[in-house]
Amino acid sequence: MTGAEAFDRISALGPRPLPPEAPLAMPTQSFAERPSTGSRIVSQRGMLGRRLLVVLATLIIGLLAATEMVRPIGPDGATAVDAVLFVLIFSLFCWIAFGFVNALFGFVVLMSRRQGVISPFAGHALELPHSRTAILLPVYNEDFEQVGGRISKMATMLDRAGAADRFDLFVLSDSNATAGEREEALWRGLARDSAVPIYYRRREKNIARKPGNIAEWIRRFGGAYEHMLVLDADSLMTGEAMIRLATAMERNPSVGLIQTIPAVINSRTLFARWQQFAAAAYSPIASAGLMWWSGSEATFWGHNAIIRTRAFAESCDLPALSGREPLGGAIQSHDMVEAAMLRRRGWAVHMAMLPEGSYEEFPPTLSDFSVRDRRWAQGNLQHLRLLDAKGFHWINRLHLFMGASAYLTSPMWLLLLILTVAQGAGLLSSSTFTPSGWPLVLTAVLLFVxxxxxxxWLMMDPRRQASLGGVGAIVRSMLVEIPLSVVMAPITMLAQTMAVIDILRGNASGWRPQRREADGISIWRALIDYFPQVVLGAVFTTMMIMADSAVLLWLLPVAVSLVLAPVVVAITSRQDMGDWFARHGVFAAREERPRIVARQEARPIRMESIPLRFRRRLPPPANDRATA
Known part of the structure; x- marks a missing residue:
């Protein structure tokens, strides 16, 4: 039977049926009551000492820096402005100090080459799991040709590893009807040839968004699977990585979730290539530090993670928060809360640093990143309402607080800049803020060391050196990455500040499809989108000229970055700029096309693979996919 005949036969019979339903109860939880059941998890030896060391080092650095920078109190004592400055400086220094301390311990762990110190899953031989795992792929108005290519590749890798009968793959669609028709047609071609069962289900109403999508699957099919491996539409995992995760869950029955650390791949624009290099070069030591002190109270990023299905069902149906959106209603950033809920019920949550095999893609432009970041800002600010939830481990509360702080530090930094400019221009009577001397040196150390x-660490790891193009390419990339990060920081600071203000005004983020590919934002479009940055930069520049104060010279990079924001955004959004830098050995990470997931191997599923007589009945692809 030819492929077309097989497809015609499937078309005549209708979609491949879903598996028999295996219902699993998933009761809604309460943040106001501690669950009645749950076992005590014994943390690794010395974990409390690690955590206290991180917290105390962070607080001490923040306190010393803030005290020094507001030290010259006038004869009349501290003013209200002095107090505000102290709080701002202390908070901001604690934020960057935490990043430094976390990276320092991660660096020590990696240099010691003792992976077992941070991960209980290292060093096991590859074995096939005995239980069944469901791979869940939620989609929402995506380019399903690209998604289908990744699905096909993952199914092929599992089949080649001899694990086709241990995994089922579910495409869980929340797309609108038009996108759904194309998805179903393309899915038919996938299901026709795959040794791994591939199922497709589209909800008519996307109630509760992604958490509701997963919960609906659990209540219908969760009872048949010990584990569920949750992916995003842009996720890709190798067969070996998926098998290792499933066997790790079998070997560790007290573990409820294992979160991998996905590498960024397939970047084309300059912005995405920059982020891909930064993630590949810098995130390992940050992740190792996070794993070192998080232990069995690690966090969850919502994708590229394996979860014990029954543990999730009994722990993680999140109730809506009281009040209206954006700070009430359904929890947007549900993943970190789900990790806390699993730990509250007595399940360990770990992170795993796999050698390779877990991948994701990054938004192609700063504007696309900001769309996602706006949604995350709303969800992370909601976490402030959960800091007093009953039964949460204090480390989970710390994760939630840090997630919110990632966005609150932006308006705090902006307020500090405004007070500094006003002070330098003589608009404020306080003269306590002196951004000079060793505090500025300390700032540079905390940010860049x-x-x-x-x-x-890269110099000690030849394999990772090669993945980033070699020592020369790494040096060239860092020489571009560091100033680029300095330029981008004020731009994203104002964008996040505006997002926080928008949330506090009561505006919800909504749920828009994520654009995965783009090539260029016009300078005029960028000027419209980033006009607030230009205005603020012009104001800062004018105030510095009027003040004629040497103290304000340290603000010059901030002002210049803000004024040039549209130019920076437009240039970094282009693929030809990304390609030009890559040809010259900058951000040319070979991990953009790792051997097992090379772009030419993970080919998208094209409409041409579907017989013509069925293809004619499909709606054309929408240039601007409507939301459901």
């Missing part, structure tokens, strides 16, 4: 620690 982790990058050089990452470089030192």
């Amino acid at each position: 982790p990058k050089f620690m990452a470089f030192a």
Whole structure:
């Protein structure tokens, strides 16, 4: 039977049926009551000492820096402005100090080459799991040709590893009807030839968004699977990585979730290539530090993670928060809360640093990243309402607080800049803020030394050097990455500040499809989108000229970055700029096409693979996919 005949036969019979339903109860939880059941998890030896060391080091650095920078109190004592400055400086220094301390311990762990210190899953031989695992792929108005290519590749890798009968793959669609028709047609071609069962289900109403999508699957089919491996539409995992995760869950029955650390791949624009290099070069030491002190109270990023299905069902149906969106209603950033709920019920949550095999893609432009970041900002600010939830481990509360702080530090930094400019221009009577001397040196150390620690570790790892193009390419990339990160920081600071203000005004983010590919934002479009940055930069520049104060010179990079924001955004959004830098050995990470997931191997499923007589009945692809 030819492929077309097989497809015609499937078309005549209708879609491949879903598996028999295996219902699994998933009761809604309460943040106001501690669950009645749950076993005590014994943390690794010395974990409390690690955590206290991280917290105390962070607080001490923040306190010393803030005290020094507001030290010259006038004869009349501290003013209200002095108090505000102290709080701002202390908070901001604690934030960057935490990043430094976390990276420092991660660097020490990686240099010691003792992976077992941070992960209980290292060193096991590859074995096939005995239980069944469901691979869940939620989609929402995506380019399903690209998604289908990744599905096909993952199914092929599992089949080649001899694990086709241990995994089922579910495409869980929340797309609108038009996109759904194309998805179903393309899915038919996938299911026709795959040794791994591939199922497709589209909800008519996307109630509760992604968490509701997963919960609906659990209540219908969850009872048949010991584990569920949750992916995003842009996720890709190798067969070996998926098998290792499933067997790790079998060997560790007290573990409820294992979160991998996905590498970024397939970047084309300059912005995405920059982020891909930064993630590959710097994130290992940050992730190792996070794993070192998180232990069995690690966090969840929502994808590229394996979860014990029954543990999730009994723990993680999140109730809506009281009040209206954006700070009430359904929890947007549900993943970190789900990790806390699993730990509350007595299940361990770990992170795993796999050698390779877990991948994701990054938004192609700063504007696309900001769309996602706006949604995350809303969800992370909601976490502030859960800090007093009953039964949460204090480390989970710390994760939630840090997630919110990632966005609150932006308006705090902006307020500090405004007060500094006003003070330098003589608009404020306080004269306590002196951004000079060793505090500025300390700021540079806290921000940039982790990058050089990452470089030192790369020099000890030939395999990772090769993945980033070699030592010369790494040096060239860092020489571009560091100033680029300095330029981008004020731009994203104002974008996040505006997002926080928008949330506090009561505006919800909504749920828009994520654009995965783009090539260029016009300078005029960028000027419209980033006009607030230009205005603020112009104001800062004018105030510095009027003040004629040497103290304000340290603000010059901030002002210049803001004024040039549209130019920076437009240039970094282009694929030809990304390609030009890559040809010159900058951000030319070979991991953009790792051997097992090379772009030419993970070919998208094209409409041409579907017989013409069925293809004619399909709606054309929408240039601007509507939301459901």
